[in-house]
Amino acid sequence: MNIHWTQGNTIQLLENGEEFYPAVQEAVAQAREEILLETFILAEDKVGIALKDALVQAAARGVRITLTVDDYGSPAFSESFLAELRAVGITLLVFDPRPRAFGMRTNLFRRMHRKLIVIDRTVGFIGGLNFCADHLGDYGPEAKQDYAVRVTGPIVGDMHMALRQTLAPARKRFRWPRRAAPLAAGAPISQTGGVSMALVLRDNDRHRTDIERSYRMAIRLARREIIIANAYFLPGYRLLRDLAKAARRGVHVQLILQGQPDMPWVRATSMVLYDYLIKAGVEIHEYCQRPLHGKVAIVDDEWATVGSSNLDPLSLSLNLEANVMIRDRAFNRELRSNLTGLMHNHCQLARPSGTPVLRYWRLGLGWLMFHFLRRFPAWAGWLPAHKPSLLPGHRRVDGAQTLTDESEQGAV
Structure with missing residues (x-):
């Protein structure tokens, strides 16, 4: 890349x-x-x-x-x-x-x-x-x-x-x-x-993983804070692992995800990842005022991104996408202030599963989801390559x- x-x-x-x-x-x-x-x-x-x-x-x-x-x-x-x-x-x-x-x-x-x-x-x-x-x-x-x-x-x-x-x-x-x-x-x-x-850019030729790799590089270099606001959050297992590792080494990792999605399946599929991330120390804030459609993130004071790419299999493995990566402290402060306002005023903090039955159900479904995400890019290549x-x-x-x-x- x-x-x-x-x-x-x-x-x-x-x-x-x-x-x-x-x-x-x-x-x-x-x-x-x-x-x-x-x-x-x-x-x-x-x-x-x-x-x-x-x-x-x-x-x-x-x-x-x-x-x-x-x-x-x-x-x-x-x-x-x-x-x-x-x-x-x-x-x-x-x-x-x-x-x-x-x-x-x-x-x-x-x-x-x-x-x-x-x-x-x-x-x-x-x-x-x-x-x-x-x-x-x-x-x-x-x-x-x-x-x-x-x-x-x-x-x-x-x-x-x-x-x-x-x-x-x-x-x-x-x-x-x-x-x-x-x-x-x-x-x-x-x-x-x-x-x-x-x-x-992300395309189906020479830039298949550029956006995902840019996210992962920024997450791996994070020292203090990560805030990601993304409408459709079902990323590859490597990005999930990077987020969990960042939280375990003391980075304050906060995700803003859909609490009232425009498509009901979005929250259901995202929730199978909640326990894994919350256990690692990641905070998940569900935005409940209106459907979240944003695709933005900040890391520390130095890096931010705004663009069209969701963190889901369609955006990361199939669609043509475009994001801009930004290094500017003033912009980071402005975007951070905006996202912090969303978390404080319009979000509810997600909690781990409440009952053992639900935890084990999510654990099993989460295991299947992880393996699906791990193999989806290869499977996507089997789709008609028109x-x-x-x-x-x-x-x-x-x-x-x-x-x-x-x-x-x-x-x-």
Whole structure:
């Protein structure tokens, strides 16, 4: 694993849609040349429509825009929604479109789960928020708790390169509209601040374990404190072992996990690991105010991460993910203050199993889970090793995105 650290960046923490969406809207409104945007979910609700309107306005003044969505996360748009994008030359691409079987989506595995935005190669956004209304507080009890960051400086060049690498194979295979984003790397980006950052990706080629290994390296080097807030916590057994070892050597290890998950199986599967971690001295705080969707962590005063990767088998072994690693004391203090506030005000401390029967049941299930996690990456390799494609998403037939001929697919 070779992580490329860049110096001289600035970073701004954005909590939930109330901070993230206005920041993106402002940056889009100021765009002059190019917008590249990847998201797992783009919903045709008030958030998605507001983004679409802002992109249409930018394209109308000459900005080149490429918008990439995942076919599983964003399975369909109305014809009117697509027509507005098409009218101003916005390139809409769909990652790995697959036909439905008996009305059900068939492309669950190997998803494009990243959330990346680069505007004019000067400002970037990365985090866990999709473009949908359930990231706003007024959505109700099911509104998600999540984080992203706005960045400037040389790290934006790495983010731009990552987006270009996704687009490059597809560009060779089908005809792009006049305003398609160029693939030129551009000049080096000047330093804008004092933050050290690294973009770490997970793919199914050369970077299969980079994010997990970055977490494990930070955990192994921890001396005082680890705080991890993660929506779907079912990591590999090596990462679990590293957390337990850190707690046993005196590191204050705190996990913020879902107490009211948006998917009921999440808490049930995570709980089988509770006794093992609590016995080692790990504190587990269940966030109960709303569904937790964040994917952030801090270690001591020096290291933090924000991104799209959950600590579960899908994110760590199958999906395309993107996290940024951060070395900056001021950012660590801000994120630590936020997470500590969650623990103190909106979490309940998990306790060990109360009865011997329940403890032994969890012990047996935990043993099976550990062996499952140990072998899952190898098993994942047995899944169909198709090469996911990026296809144009403007044409529709019978209400589904049919995109282009099979001969025009471009591997990503």
